[in-house]
Amino acid sequence: MSIWTEMGFQESPYATRPVPASAEGEALFVGREVVAKRLANRLTSSDRHPTIEGENGVGKTSLVSVVGYRLRREYEEGETGQAIIPLDEAFQLTPKETAASLERRVLLAVANAMIEHHGVLKRGGHNVPDVSNVKRWLNSPLLTGGGGGGSALGFGANATRTVAANTGAGFNEEGLKSTITGWLSQCFPTSQSGAFVCVLDNLELLETSKDARALLESMRDGMLSMRGLKWVLCGARGIVRTSASSPRLEGRLAEPLELDPIADDEITQVIARRLDYYQINDSAVAPVGPESFKLLYDILNKNLRNALKYSEDFAFWLDDEGHIGKREDDFGALFEEWVKREAAKSAEQTDLSGTRAWEVFGSLVSYGGSCSPGDYFEFGFQTPQAMTPHIKTLEDANLVQSSTSDEDRRRKTITLTPRGWFVRYARSGFVLPE
Structure with missing residues (x-):
């Protein structure tokens, strides 16, 4: 039995995958x-x-x-x-x-x-190829063609049909493209x-x-x-x-x-909708409820995927520590303790003493958690190259991540990681900015 069934849910309400293109995705769509x-x-x-x-x-x-x-x-x-x-x-x-x-x-x-x-x-009146021929074409090295002025693979009427080996390099590339673009144009x-x-x-x-x-x-x-x-x-x-x-x-x-x-006044509805959709019965107990989820969302700079990931991590911690079966009110108190402990642990494991990296870290936080190489002057440097070693120090500590910069120095290529936001929370005395 999964921990989610024990808690009264069909599956994890904190799954980080994108919502599907289905009625389920529609039900979970908020804001x-x-x-x-x-x-x-x-x-x-x-x-x-x-x-x-x-x-x-x-x-x-x-x-x-x-x-x-x-x-x-x-x-x-x-x-x-x-x-x-x-x-x-x-x-x-x-x-x-x-x-x-x-x-x-x-x-x-x-x-x-x-x-x-x-x-x-x-049924909608679109001209589509015959499905049986499409399946045969996809799963066989044979290409079914038509004679008598008809078209290939089910478009139009054909007086005769031929079968030719579908093994040439030309068909593998150009034949594939011409066949399917033909379907698209007619459909x-x-x-x-x-x-x-x-x-x-x-x-x-x-x-x-x-x-x-x-x-x-x-x-x-x-x-x-x-x-x-x-x-x-x-x-x-x-x-x-x-x-x-x-x-x-x-x-x-x-x-x-x-x-x-997602706006602050709608984020609690995101998780409430998930909890409601996946619960099996009315006695389901959520490890991370709407208010706890909003706290985590704010700590992680309003990143939905990361907030869902850490919510699921907390649920597994509850199971590891034998807390499954407690009341939802108990989970709320345990959650606040767990978040502070995780943030404090990340901060304690980060040693940047004697470097200017903490100053750069603080500036990056005040910048909203992301910047571009072209912002070096606002960070107190005369050149991008002077800022680079401090960004590398923060990268090595897994506080920021950066992608390869190129000729466009306006791109936001330097961003705080989730761990970076936890460290920021600990260093602020577990206080969120107004």
Whole structure:
């Protein structure tokens, strides 16, 4: 039996994964209605691809999931003839991946989406390929073609059919692309017909805006121009804005939607909604209730993902220490003790004596927890290079993290870690700023 069942829940109400594109995600969605409407408008009413920018853990992927689910449901329920259907997976990149390898992954995901949503697309009047032929094509080295003026893989009527070996390098790349782009063009002949929504998440994994810009530019005339695909690009620390500023990408990408942390007056509702959704019965006892969760959220600089992670850590600590079965009021007192102990332990294990790093740390906190290399003067340094050793000291102590800086020194590439925020809480005497 899991500890969550013992506490009266189906599963962890503090899971850090993005909410799914489903009724579950809709039920857990709190505090984002204004930006959700803006994203929906951009997906349904523009040929440009929406972009979203916000700090790591703020909820960008969850926002896209819920908006995509709502638009798909509107189509399925006949409220609109525009089929906006999100793909099941979000795509992420590393510096080693190329536009070509991403394109192959996307096209195969589209082929599977054609199978999954074939029925609803057909009922809505969209021209979709025959599912049996798509399945055969995906799972066999044989390509079914048509004769007599028909089209391949189920589009249109064919007088005759042929089967050819699907093993040539040309088909592996160009054949794959031409086949699936053909499906997309016929299924979604105009932007108002709809599109499959592809999410390119965590662009900051590419480390520099130069890398991200090069990747996006290489996608410009391929995936970013492909009929029937609508992209949503997500990233943190300014990478979307700086990457999308390339002249080659003008007209392809929309200005970023800025996603701020969930407001203070709504954050307790986030966890209350989760506790209510996952509880098995009315006797469920939450290890971290709404008020305790808000305290943790504030300590961690309003990072939702980190607050959920540490809430789950506390639940496991309760089980390790044999506290499961106590009243919810007891959990609240234990939680405050646990948070202070974790913060104090992090501070005690951090020795930066004799360096200027603590001064830089304090300035970074007053800056809101993030800065760019170009902010060196505000930190009391004459050059970025003079500030670098102190940032490295803080990095080594796991108080900050930084990504590789490049020609754009405005990007917020230096940020406090969760451990850094715990240390800040301890050093303040366990007092939060007003």
